[in-house]
Amino acid sequence: MNIAGEPFLVLEFADELVYLTPYTTTLLLFALAFTIFAIISRPERQVDIVFGGDAFYAKKTSLSEMRFRRFMAIACGLASMGAVVTGDIFNFTLFISLVGICNVGIVAAVKIRHVQEAAFQYGIVALSATVPLFGAAALTAATTGTLSMIELGKATTAAVSPVIKALLVLGVMGEGMAPFYAAKAEMFRAPGAPYVIMCSLSSLLIFLRVIEVVLVI
Amino acid sequence: MWQQYSLGLLLVLVAGVIAFFALVLEKDDLHRLLLIDLVEIASLGIIALLGTDLAEALILPGLVVGIAELLALSQIYVMKEGIKDCVVKGLDIEVIQADAPLIISILLIIYGIILSGFTGGGIAGLGAVFYIMSRGHREKFELLEIAAGISWAVWILAFFIFMSFPEYWLTALFMAAVGILLKVAAKMALVGTMWGDNPL
């Protein structure tokens, strides 16, 4: 039927199905592993060494900031799990937006000016990316009459126009910044290692998933 | 082939092109934020063109996502620009110094509870915001956040009743209504409190 393999587990939430294929199961396990990792690990302490001298600054992370960022990282992990397994186009776009806002939340709590600047710039891209995302979902529903990926995968359903697929991919790229990781470099410079990893991992996962979605529908 | 749908789509897409082109040119962060609010309308237009009851079901999440992200981004903007001096005391109008806000707020909250659901939450929250704005802010922040969290949990529970025990749909319906009432009201009130000049 498709590159991802046959769904072997289908959970029914009324009109929205959640299904697992070998491909999405792999992605789900990755997301799960890193979420657990974010829960149990302790944040790094960043140290800046002044070049040519003995002086160094240790950047302190307050307890509340750590708690907040851990919460955001866990939410981000759960959101990418949802995005990976959902079987409904519109629900998928909603999960992607959730990943986007969690990514912003992970870095926005850091009280360093350039990090906040980067978080803001990244945030407005994520916000404007909801336009092609939701637009693609609505166009899919209008041209094919369904939003369920399983229905769209069947040969009897009308084909989805390539422009709509391109809009969907562009939307995901805007939310996750994948594959332009370079644009997130400023965000990665924020202290608190296990949590910023979640940013890049989640965008990688949702990008891999949207490729599957575009090939299936 | 050019039916009403394609014509409508043409209009919305042209509007989207204009708005996004403006975003390409704009350099100021605050104006970008405002322009994105405009761009969102184009996306709502594309959804609305679907023209079925499904469109209605998709517009609400679309709208909420836009508003929520806008709120978070505005706060980040305020933080990064270091804007601090936004002194908003109680409104200085004679009527408001008397008992009027209390009565109006109580009426709004009761009416909101009667309406219930999303609209009701909005109206009840408006009542709370009005009271807080006219009286300055003495409200407990944590209490509102706890209320929002609990109502979120009620909401999710209602969803699972809908999915697992469809025969109890009336229970689930009422739980969902109460959940969203509390949630929306608490959040509206939270926004009202955030007007204040010094954090609690």
Added chain:
Amino acid sequence: MIQKISRIISNYEVIMPLFAGAVTVLFIIAILSLPLPYHEDQLYTKTINRSSTLNPYDRGGLPFTDVVIKAQYPENSPTAGYVTTYLTPLSWFIANSTLHAGTTIVAHPGGILDEILYNTRGLDTVVEPTILFIAFAIASYLFRKG
């Protein structure tokens, strides 16, 4: 070459114009690829009955009776019809005594909730308040600790 591109992209000032430019180009391509065919056989079809008191929101049926809803998988939500027809007593009263109940949102059939959103497409409504929740968490954290 790649180094050059990545250096430009890594400047976070330019990512917004870059992304907006990409969307603009794609929207123009979308305009050129019009007209798109509208699929006539839609789910949750809407009928406008001007003589109904619930006009734009009339989905048929009396409270506590079942109506047929054209869902994707009707067997998964057997009570959707009941949820649709439910009206709160107040909206039931308004609908019976005036002609224009439907023009106010009070008189949504379902009275308190939009049934498609909250029953058959329930998973959407779980994600949607979660996004709201996260956004408020970010804003209130920054406000309190900022």
